[in-house]
Amino acid sequence: MFRGVKIVLLFLFAITFSSSAQTTKRLNTGWEFVRQDLGGIWEAVRPVGKGNPEELPFWQAVNLPHCFNAIDAVDPDVNYYQGPGWYRTTIDVENPYANGRTLLHFEGAGQKTEVYIYTTKVAAHVGGYDEWTADITEAVAAFKKSPIFKTQFKGKIPVIIRCDNSRDLEMMPSSLSDFNVYGGIYRYLNLVYNPQLAIDKIFAHATVDAQGKQGKVSLKTRFFPTDITANAVVKISLIDPQGKSVFNASKTIDSFNGDISLDEIAIKSPKLWSTDLPQQYELRLSVDANGQTFNATQKIGFRNFEFVKKGPFMLNGKRLLLRGTHRHEDHAGVAAAMTEEMMVTEMKMMKEMGVNFIRLGHYQQSRIILNLCDSLGIVVWEEIPWCRGGLGGKIYQEQGKRMLTNMIEQHYNHPSIIIWGLGNENDWPGDFSEFDKEKIRTYMKELNNLSHQLDPSRSTAIRRCDFCRDIVDVYSPSIWAGWYRGVYTEYKDVSKAEFDKSDRFLHVEWGGDSHARRHSENPDNALMKIKTGGGADERAGDASLYGGGARVSKDGDWSESYIANLIDWHLKEQETMPWLSGTAYWPFKDFSTPIRPENPVPYVNQKGVVERDFTKKESYYIFQSYWTTQPMAHIYGHSWPVRWGADGEEKMVKVYSNCDEAELFINGKSYGIKKRNSQDFPAAGLRWAVPMQKGTYQIKVVAKKGKVVVTDEITQEYQTEKWGKPAKLVLQKIADENGLATIEVKAYDADGVLCLDAANEVRFNSVGDGELIKNQGTSTASAKVQLYNGRATVKLKTNAAKNVVSVSAIGLSTQFLVVEK
Template sequence: MQSIRLVEGWEHYRGSLGGVWEVWREAKLKSSLYHLPWEAVSLPHCFNRYDAVDPDVKYYQGQGWYRTSLGISNPYKEGRTLLRFEGAGQKSTVYVATGETGRHNGGFDEFRLDITEAAEAAKGDPLYKGKVPVAVMTDNSRDLETIPSDISDFNVYGGLYRHVHLVYVPKISLERVHATVLCVSGDKATIQLKARLYNPQRASDTVKLTVTVRDPAGKEIFRRETSAAPWEGLTELDRLELDALALWSPDHPQLYTCEVELESVHGATKQTVRFGVRTYEFVEKGPFLLNGKRLLIRGTHRHDDHAGVGAAMTDDMIRTELRLVKEMGANFLRLGHYQQSELVLELCDELGLLVWEEIPWCRGGLGGDGYKRQCREMLEAMIDQHYNHPSVIIWGLGNENDWEADFDSFDKDAIRAFMKELHDLSHELDPYRLTGIRRCDFCKDIVDVYSPSIWAGWYRGIYPKYEEYSRHGFEQTSRFLHLEWGADAMAGRHVEQPYTGFRDIRAGTSAEERDGDFLMSGGEPRVSALGDWSETYFCDLIDWHLKSQETMDWLTGTAQWVFKDFSTPVRPDNPVPYVNQKGVIERDFTKKDAYYVFQSYWSEQPMVRIYGHSWRTRWGRPSEKKLIRVYSNCLEAELFANGISCGRQRRDPQNFPCAGLRWEIELAEGFNHLKVVASKDGVTVEDETHYEYQTSSWSEPAYLRMTATKQTDSLVSLEVKAYDRNHVFCPDAVNFIRFSLAGDGKLIDNLGTARASRYVQLAGGRATICAEYAAEGTLIASAASDGLKTAIVVV
């Protein structure tokens, strides 16, 4: 087999066409009348990479076309030529020249199309000069009869946003290999190997099979050669016994390698898969066991989403993100809310991250036959394509399926019946993994593992009652796992006294999210609507949750929502519009302070962090003592303020906040330098930061002041700050600001971060954005806010 990743040589047109001939006719008719604004692009490519977070428009949903010309030369006599798509959003139709070669419904699972005959025919057409023209129409239009629902809290992206490959295979080839750990007993395990062929012409030539297995150190531990006639479907090839097992776990993610080589008179193909040996159990009314020992699941979630690329994350971006997850100390990752790329699963295997992966049956209700067929097909594809990954422990069947929206009727019995069908199908396809759903109480008895909705201190209730809320949820289901908890936080926003809402909000006995709670107004009092959206409150809430989880001996574990901020069409009024800001990092990998709170509880690597590196101005009265927060996993830390020791504090995980690593000190008016030193296991770590301390009081913001700082010959940073009528800086101002630009340059915006959005709330009384400009030109930048005097600066 030969596989070529198709990265360059593509063009994109965003819009609908009358037919596929419009893709090619300009080349034949040579007239500007038929010109379309095709854009040269590299793959992967998402055509919503900017407009998903544009504050002034709804993101585009419709057709997006791609075209390229391929030089095809299959090295195998009578071989097959395939196009392999790792994921395309959301419905795809593939053409060779003007002939349709296949369709796919679903934006997240892989699919392959055989273009052998179509490619040969196109090569003979003089219009294409021996090349093979390929066009792909992707379509993310709204469609109630497809999943996921358009009321989901994430963008249903469009484009060729995962890799596309040109693949050559012999007439008979391997299509899929599954390695199954049938049983583990002591230090021995039985492994079953199955394979499926790709043999569309039903060739009957005998094939030779060579199976080789290597242990995690690379040593060959099994090899066998056999011959067989071609077969249909997924068929057992071999069984082998492993001894002296190297078990897979988050601390020691040991991976075995299996190579299956198939040879025939038509050529050879080889499939290499990795697998791990582990056992796990969600004890009924009890904890989670991995390899027979209790493991507290410490998790988070991820979306395929990044600043400037949307869903078209590069391999390096994905590697960076998963490395950050692991370095935070997590051992679990829920892939929300759809199948993700093979690379994501490979990295989870290598890093030691347990995985819950799910199909995108998310919100809306239950559609008709086509809707159900898509759910089944996506479940079948996900299990088949990601079967070998030891990181996967749960196949998710849905999310928030109690959310009525897309159909004129909402039939709980029908949803229950279909959920049971998917549960049974999952166990038929993979008897060795569990099923799960989150937030659909009337289906919680159907699946193996259930997560109720618990948002203590955000959508409902108060976070000091988190353990009580969790215990209530635990008692309502046989196998409990708490997915999705946390809060939104505007990066760079810090407060001296974080909002708690404890006096305004009914504590209650549960903290489930209800429809509409994500809105910024209306409904019952809740922190999400009344709170300050500060990193300060965010860290306190997370700190309380984590300290509580460490003492809940009955707890299987939890997963915080979400690791990284991501775009969403249902949150236009957020401080960064159209961005769900619950991440512990921003869309561009910039860490919020909460990242270090997690590290202080979960990471083994010695670390220390002073809270508030992005808190540039603190405020208070002269000589007022201010709280200095430090997060660390070291037993003791010493704080220095302006070069003078403030003493040592010992870490106590149950001493809230900051596990006791906090100091109350007087800050000098103006500049203050802080440094902390801590040690663990003979390793000394330190951190330092600085604040301005403002003692002048202020009133409501009255005007804006903007400054420009050149970063390079072509890049300038623009900062706007709010001042009151007495010209005193307002460090707690949260007004929305709109940046505008005229002249020879452009704003670097629509990235969905606090520093790259042209319409954004102030954080710490200020907002920043960058602009590109021509060195010989003039740039006029403005910042406006309702009711405030506009600021203008000329560069």
């Protein structure tokens, strides 16, 4: 263990293979799928796409990546499917290497997977998040000898895969976790051709001294099992970030078992990897044996980090305040099956928000994400899915150790990773009749020792398991000031008290839920009910919207306005905590969860700063105003069309900006210039009291940072009429573009006044040839959703036909709208 020792790591992640022949191909298209079990493998082995009206079950065409639960995860009327599903396709297999190996490389599939070539089972894997391979070489060769290979299958190889995400107490993660345990081939699947001798893993441990003057790469490799007897020549090159070769060597090896040490590479004054300048070197290996060549390239980085005992975090000898967030692999319409393009968009949005740290919750994530963290300069805490539920038996514990081993070995080279996470909320019982703290401590120690054995250079950490805080290197307690417990103004004091209990403190998970597009004129009203001084942790039942003591999560308005104040307070306080290593807001994006059916968007954890489809909430810009340097300014209320109050009442207009000063204009009139001061809450002093009368307001801000000028504008109505309880719903089409109609419902009282605080739950339906865009888990694409300020919208794909849309709410008459093509 390296407690208190400055360290540096190797980095990289994915190995990129290349040769004169094509060696890797994503198998994205040509698949069929059925979401149920089969009577036996024989039911899946007909040629794909032939069409047989007597065949049962009915298969549907899909592309990979694909998730069982793309839609039902957020369907308000069903529990999401947990069970088996089958995939099938036929592929061409022609390995260009004599006596080479043919593999199916899974980047992730949930949660238990079996692989068949025709009716021959060739591999099985348990665990939905680590990578693995199925060697199909012998099975393919055998099937090619079958007479049906050319007759029935026309020279193609039938591949059949069974995935299963059924509930299983002896499998991580627990179904009690606050996220869906998804099923399917929800990451990329690759066909790989290897020569006789091929590299399985590269371990490139890159270190640098505290002064950055001397770097070293300890290079090891592991080969796939082989029966080759000839010597092999390994050529090694290291290319610096500017493309200059800084090391070249050649080595002959005659043993291919175990981890083989290849070289110790010394680099004088290496160019360092950092969050501001994530410089990476490229390691190139070629292996020549029996006239065949295997090529591999991998990115690595040099950096030095330290969690100072009773102090902050240091990167390359300088303090770095970790400004972080979290990520679940989840997105509107696809669930876990995010494409590479989606992942790139998400990570770039994080970086543009100012993120320099991310905790990947709560499982090993895609190689694409880790590569993006390396290239964008985002420091990483990655963890295994030991999440809630307690501690299972031998099978359960072996899986945890296997997943930890796979995560470390597969992501060993990434310069971005600084922490291996061993668990989350392991003090949360529920899956097993026994809850034994000492047994949990024993297992945590085993994981901690295993992590340091596999990788002594990185830290270990857990979140929220106080009776294990002394075991790991870095500890994060539960602090939810202003949401599950307490008020947000207690944040600094509570954090300091927790900091004093730990040698190395890092606060991950803070924030609260916000229903996108809901705003409030008095967002902090709920705080008057909250008891203070009793801590700010999350306890059993706190996430529930029912019962228990007063808390904002139950008694607040779930408005963006409240969360804006909570986030604003946290961020301004973090600037005055010199001992703080950093924090991570939970999470970046709203995500699906099976345990929150009564949320404003059912089955969605709504704590994100963007919605499940990347739509930014107001809070995104608050982070930008504190964490970024590119000049920006954002008037609060882009999604708040109507404000309310008495005639002539002063209303606060807030601007979130990182500029030095800003001037506000209302309907063309200047309301003066304000100077930014991060400690002047709220909005860092960029707020104006504006008397408002009934009418329309054009609001503009002009902000300056040095010589750079940025502007922002919004239009708002101001309503002075008071309203009673909602008496009727009004449904209308407010937009129609490219065959996509936007339908809006509003709630009015008996006198026809818009009810701007109405939060009724409404349900949309449609009849006709069109398609209602629903079950996306967002505020504007859900069949069932709470109103935001007396309104809600949904979209209808008209399909150039006549449709009828309805909206209903308990106690109100159902309304209908005819939508013409």
